[in-house]
Amino acid sequence: MTRRTLLRVLAAAVSERLAAAAPPSRRLPRRTVLITLGGIRRQESWSQPGLRYIPHLYGDLLPRSLFYPYTVNEGVTSHFNTISSILTGVWQHVDDWGGEKPASPTLFQRLQSQTRTGAEQTWVVTSNKQLTANISPGVNVILSKQLMVEAVERIITGQSARSRLEREQILQEMNAIFETDAERIGWGLPSESVFRDPEVKRTFVSALATFIHGTDAPATGDELTFLIAREVLQRLAPAMLMVNFSDMEVAHSGSYSLHLGGVSRADRLCHRMWEFIQAAPALRDNTTLVIMNEFGRDPDGSSTNGFFNHRTDTECCRLAWTMALGPAAAKPAVVERVIRQIDVTPSIAAWMGFDGGPTPGSRLPEFHG
C-alpha cells in the first residue's frame, strides 16, 4: 500500500463515520425527474414530417401524459439561461457559459431549505458542456459527457498510459478521472465526502461499466448521461433529479443527419427512463417525469443559418413543449393553452409540497396528483 492509497482509505473511513453520525436527511414522499433536451424544432418533432424522429414520445408517452405543446421560452435562448430559468421560475440573464450562478434560488435550493432534505437528495446529470456547477450551488452536478471528453482527450493526446480508444481502456480512464479529478473537470460536489460514500461510488462504477459493456454498444454523451442518471435514480433515489440530453446540439456544426440522430436518441432515452421508473416499485407511484425541450432552433433561410443555431426571436426558436408523466399527470390530456417554461417551476414545487417562491410563473392547474 502506498502512502497515497493509505491516505485515501483513511479519508474514506473518516467520511463514512461522519456520514453515519450526521442527522438523517428527510425522505420526501414524492420525487421529480426533470429531463431537458437541447434545441429541437417543430419540423423535426411535433409536426407531421417530424413525428418519425420521435416515435416514443409520440406513440408511447403522449397518450399517458399531460402535454403542453405550446410552451414558450420568453428568455435568452441559450442553454445555461434557459435551464436556469426553468429551475428558478424567473427568466435569467446571466453568463451563457455558466460563469455565474442564477440570480434567483433554484427548485433544488428551495427544496433543500424548506424540507430539510440534504444535498444527497438533489442531483443534476448533464451532457451539455455549457452547464456548470453554477447551475445550482449546493447540488451534486455531474458533467457526464465532460467525463468522457476528458478520458478521450487524455488518451488521444498521450496524457495517459492508455493509448487506444478501446472500450476497456476508456473505462479505466474514466474511472481514474472519477476517482481523482472530478472537481477539476467541473463537477459540483457540495460535500467532499460525497464520492467517498461507498454507495455513490458503486453508482458511478456501475454506470460506467454498463456504458462500456452495454449490449447495444453505447458511445455517445447522452447514452452515458442516461446510464449515470438511471444509476443515481436506482441506487440513491434522490427527491429531485435533473437530466440534460444534448447530442442534438451537433447541429451547431451543421450535420443535419447527426442532429436528427440526436433527436431520435433523446426520444429513445426519454422512453427508457420512463420504462425504468415504471418497472421500479420504489419509484413507480411517487415519481413524476417532466420532459421539456429548451427551445426550437432558427428557421430555414434565417440570417443565423437555420437549424445550426438558436438565436432568433422567432416562433420557430421560442416555441417549445412540455410533457409530464406519472402521478402529477393523473389525467392525461393535451393542453392547448399557451404556457411559459417558467410556469412549470411552481407547478413542480407545488406538486412536491414546497413553495416555489415569489416567481412570475403561474402554477399549471392541470399539474397535480
Next chain:
Amino acid sequence: MADGLRIPADLIRRLPATFGPALNDQLRQWELLFPAERRQLQAQLEWLSRLPRDEFDRLFAPLLDIESRMALPHWDSSAAGLSVRDVGVLARSPLYPQWRAEVERVFGKIDAAAEQPGEIQHLPRLLVCVLPPGIFLKETPLWPDLSAEGSWLSLDRPFGQILPPFAAAIAQRTVPAALEQDERTWVFECGARFTSLTGATVLSWADLDALRREFLRRLNAVHRDLGSVDQTSEELRRVDIRRSAGPAVAANPRALEFVRSLLLSGNGALVFNNSFVQWGASEAFRRAQPQVLLACFGIRPRLKPFSSVVLFEDQSRSNPAPDEDDPAGSLVDGLMLSKYVYLSVQRVVRRPERTLTIMAASGLNRVLILCPAKPALLRSPATPEDLTAFALRWLAS
C-alpha cells in the same frame, strides 16, 4: 484607414455604441474587403454623411434609446470588433430581441436609400449546387419543397459527367468589364477536382487540410473560459497562414482572409466538409457576391465511437475503428445544406429574381432549375452543350 473613403470625423462617435467596433473592424481591413463590400460600405457611409443632422438623429434615436437601457459595458468608439465576451453581454440582455429588430430596421432603411452602382446590382447570377457521386438516390425525394417552386430538366447523361466541361466553360466566359476577378466565379468543393480551374476562385476542403488542422490544434487547447477563447481567436486572426493555406489561396490576399474568417466563424466550417461548402458558399455570396458560384458537396466520413464526443479532434487519432464513409448521412446533410445555400442567396442578393439556380446530383440525369424569372427551358433530354449554352445565355442576358 481606407484610401479614398472620406468619413466625417464625428460620424462614428455619433453612431450607436454597438456600431462603432463593427465599423472600425471593417475600416481596418479595408484593403481586404471584397469590391462588393467596399461599394456597400462606401455607399452607406456617404449616405449617412449627407444625412441632415435631425434626420440622422431620428434614424438612430430608437436604437440609442434601447442601448441606453441595455446596461452595456463602455466600448471605446475607436475599438475594432467585439470580443466573444462582449457579444455574450449583448445577446443575454433582456432587450436583445428589440435591439436586433431595430438594427435590422436601421440597416434596411440605409441600404434602401444608399445608392450603389446599378449595373453590378442587376447582373444575372448563377448558383449550381451538386450532390456527390456514391450516394443512393432512389429512395429519397430530392428537394421536395424546392421542386414545387422550380422545374426538373432531363439530361441525356448523369450530371456528374457534364460538370467538368460545364464548370470550365462557365469559368472562362466573357464577363462584364465592371466585374473584378473576385466577383466572377467561385467554387467551393469537398474534394480537389477544380483546384486548377482557370478563371475561378476555388476553395477546397481537401486542399485546406493543413490549415484546418492547425486551427483545430490551437482551438483544442482553449480552456473553458471566455478569456481563453478570445485570446486564441485573436492569435488566429494574426497568425501567418499563407504557407498552410496553399499557394493558390495564398496568392489572393482577400481569399486568404476570407478563409481565415470562415474557419473562425463556426457553423461547422472546421469540422464537416459539407458545412464548409455550405457556410463558405453562403458567406461568399454575402460578402464577395460573385456572379457564379458552384457548391460541390461531398461524402462525410462516419463519426467514430467515442471520438465523436470531441468533434474538433482528428477522428482517426488513437481510434481502432476503421475509417468509413457515411453516404446515407451525407445525402441528408447535402440536401439540407444545398437548400440553405439557395435560401441564403435568395436572401442576400439584391435582385433574387435574376438568380438562376441549378440543383443537381452527380449520379442523376436530371436537374432542378429554380428561377423566379422562369426562363424558357430546354428540349428534353438536354445535352451537355445545351445546358452550358443555356447557362451562358442566362449570364449574358
